[in-house]
Amino acid sequence: MxxxxxxxxxxxxxxxxxxxxxxxxxxxxxxxxxxxxxxxxxxxxxxxxxxxxxxxxxxxxxxxxxxxxxxxxxxxxxxxxxxxxxxxxxxxxxxxxxxxxxxxxxxxxxxxxxxxxxxxxxxxxCIILTRSKGTKLHLYTDYTGLGKIQYLLAKEGIPTLDSNYTHQVEMTILIPSHQLEHIKTQIIECTNGSAVLELSDTVSFAVYEGNILILDEISS
Structure with missing residues (x-):
């Protein structure tokens, strides 16, 4: 798509x-x-x-x-x-x-x-939006790497869907398909390989008034 x-x-x-x-x-x-x-x-x-x-x-x-x-x-x-x-x-x-x-x-x-x-x-x-394909990525990092990751995500325009702060930071981010490999590489490099990445669902999504709309899951 x-x-x-x-x-x-x-x-x-x-x-x-x-x-x-x-x-x-x-x-x-x-x-x-x-x-x-x-x-x-x-x-x-x-x-x-x-x-x-x-x-x-x-x-x-x-x-x-x-x-x-x-x-x-x-x-x-x-x-x-x-x-x-x-x-x-x-x-x-x-x-x-x-x-x-x-x-x-x-x-x-x-x-x-x-x-x-x-x-x-x-x-x-009408309200006309762009439908895009993306992948949810679960990310686990220590607090040392958090600032670097947040800076990277802001620079690349990658939205955070969810986050949880305990003894470590757990984040779910949504990466447009054409940026997936690039963002994964950048996260690994900026945290010196300490961040753990887990690919999740592939979805179609749109952005409306700054909010992410998950439209549906895409079968692989």
Missing amino acids: TDYLFIYKGGQDEIEEKKSRFIAHIEPIATEQDALDFIARTKKQYWDARHNCFAYVLGSNHELQRCSDDGEPGGTAGRPMLDVLLKENIHNCAAVVTRYFGGTLLGTGGLVRAYQKSLQAGLSN
């Missing part, structure tokens, strides 16, 4: 183009059924709208991609919305843009711009 962006909290927004209303709703999804349920709920909510166009992507490599123009001219709504999600590199996300027709035709170019603009407005009201 490589790092990728995902919707942590969905959002919505609305724009107006020549009296047509374009209302964007965006939600995170874990399965295709989540996307279909979200689309169905939105269509039910806006049952009187002329169009409820959608796009969704699923998978760490965008393995699943779906979109619909829902009655708009072909290629003027769903595909442009999908292009926004792909360009922004957002994963596991579904978007619906509802249009209430204002009486003035926008033309194909105008429709493409309106659907993309409304989706981008909706995205700006």
Whole structure:
């Protein structure tokens, strides 16, 4: 798994183009059924709208991609919305843009711009985080080595998940996968080999407002 962006909290927004209303709703999804349920709920909510166009992507490599123009001219709504999600590199996300027709035709170019603009407005009201792969490392050290380890972790931006101070210091830290070997080597060197390291779970995680969110464990 490589790092990728995902919707942590969905959002919505609305724009107006020549009296047509374009209302964007965006939600995170874990399965295709989540996307279909979200689309169905939105269509039910806006049952009187002329169009409820959608796009969704699923998978760490965008393995699943779906979109619909829902009655708009072909290629003027769903595909442009999908292009926004792909360009922004957002994963596991579904978007619906509802249009209430204002009486003035926008033309194909105008429709493409309106659907993309409304989706981008909706995205700006979402909380978007980076999903990363990391490994929990249990670390045991004496108090002599503690300061050096704390300095190293702060310099490298490695978060401490838990710590326990008894006759020795026990810490659980979370190391991004691409830094694992480097950090292990640095800890051993700065403590002259006295620190004991035990690898634990491999997890996916994100950082939100300075807090570590463990999203799930990753099977090895």
